[in-house]
Amino acid sequence: MQLAQEKQQELMVCVVEKGSEVGAHILSGAVFEPRALNELFPDWKEKGAPLQTQVTGDDIYLLNSESNGIKLPGFSVPKTMHNDGNYIVSMGNVCRWLAEQAEQLGVEIFPGFPAQSVIYNDDGSVGGIITGDMGLDAEGNEKDSFMPGMELRAKYTVFAEGCRGHLGKELISKYALDADASPQHYGLGFKEIWDIDPAKHQEGLVVHTAGWPLDKDTTGGGYLYHAENNQVFVGLIVDLNYSNPHLSPFDEFGVINIILK
Numbered sequence: 309m310q311l312a313q314e315k316q317q318e319l320m321v322c323v324v325e326k327g328s329e330v331g332a333h334i335l336s337g338a339v340f341e342p343r344a345l346n347e348l349f350p351d352w353k354e355k356g357a358p359l360q361t362q363v364t365g366d367d368i369y370l371l372n373s374e375s376n377g378i379k380l381p382g383f384s385v386p387k388t389m390h391n392d393g394n395y396i397v398s399m400g401n402v403c404r405w406l407a408e409q410a411e412q413l414g415v416e417i418f419p420g421f422p423a424q425s426v427i428y429n430d431d432g433s434v435g436g437i438i439t440g441d442m443g444l445d446a447e448g449n450e451k452d453s454f455m456p457g458m459e460l461r462a463k464y465t466v467f468a469e470g471c472r473g474h475l476g477k478e479l480i481s482k483y484a485l486d487a488d489a490s491p492q493h494y495g496l497g498f499k500e501i502w503d504i505d506p507a508k509h510q511e512g513l514v515v516h517t518a519g520w521p522l523d524k525d526t527t528g529g530g531y532l533y534h535a536e537n538n539q540v541f542v543g544l545i546v547d548l549n550y551s552n553p554h555l556s557p558f559d560e561f562g563v564i565n566i567i568l569k
């Protein structure tokens with residue numbers, strides 16, 4: 309839309325979001341790298357983007373047990389784990405702010421509308437999407453509020469459904485988009501937002517952990533980001549390559565909860 313306005317070209321851009329509002333389905337509390345935002349809105353600070361807490365430090369611990377661990381010296385920390393210049397943000401707030409900027413540029417946003425199926429043109433290319441029917445009961449019968457799905461036809465359709473969207477899976481399979489590509493790998497992640505004792509709070513500190521409570525055959529790790537207002541974003545990610553079939557990632561996170569509390 310920015311380019312279209314620059315070139316005084318008429319353009320219609322439409323976003324469908326299945327959440328009740330933009331940001332409703334976004335996991336809050338992230339360390340955010342602002343490179344893309346700098347390119348899109350170089351004046352994001354003046355525009356009031358909700359990026360308040362700059363990262364002040366990165367600590368990485370290798371944990372052996374619930375009470376024992378070592379802090380890795382800075383030089384041995386992989387480059388990708390350094391967060392200089394990044395921000396600790398509420399992603400929900402960032403997404404809501406981005407939606408406002410998009411609307412101001414004339415983008416039409418339809419929250420509460422899932423893209424249900426793909427429209428294919430006669431030549432086999434993608435021609436748009438059809439949104440889901442609204443007002444169906446649990447058995448799929450039409451209620452008084454029934455509204456059939458809308459066809460949204462477009463020259464370009466961008467699919468951004470997250471890591472395992474149902475339309476994305478269909479498109480990957482139909483166009484063999486995964487041919488000659490590394491297989492995707494997945495993990496399970498949990499995140500909670502806690503109010504903590506102000507005496508223990510260090511705004512801007514990013515902490516990552518490896519090791520306990522995961523065993524040596526299970527990859528993943530914990531994180532704890534000190535945001536503003538004495539809040540921390542705390543959680544655990546467990547890669548889905550674990551070999552113990554009884555491992556319950558959520559219960560492992562529960563162990564961390566008990567120790568930290």
Ligand SMILES: Cc1cc2nc3c(=O)[nH]c(=O)nc-3n(C[C@H](O)[C@H](O)[C@H](O)COP(=O)(O)OP(=O)(O)OC[C@H]3O[C@@H](n4cnc5c(N)ncnc54)[C@H](O)[C@@H]3O)c2cc1C
Pocket residue numbers: 324325326327331333334335337338339340341421422423424468469470471473474475496497498499543544545
């Ligand atoms: C526990 C955890 C912690 C993380 N922490 C960080 C972090 O600190 N920093 C970081 O950079 N990354 C982090 N990530 C990764 C980050 O969350 C993802 O990389 C990012 O959210 C991917 O963005 P996306 O827009 O591709 O998809 P998503 O954020 O999943 O957004 C997809 C959107 O599309 C909507 N949608 C899906 N299907 C449809 C449909 N059919 N019709 C209409 N709407 C649809 C959804 O409602 C959602 O709003 C974390 C991930 C997890 C799980």
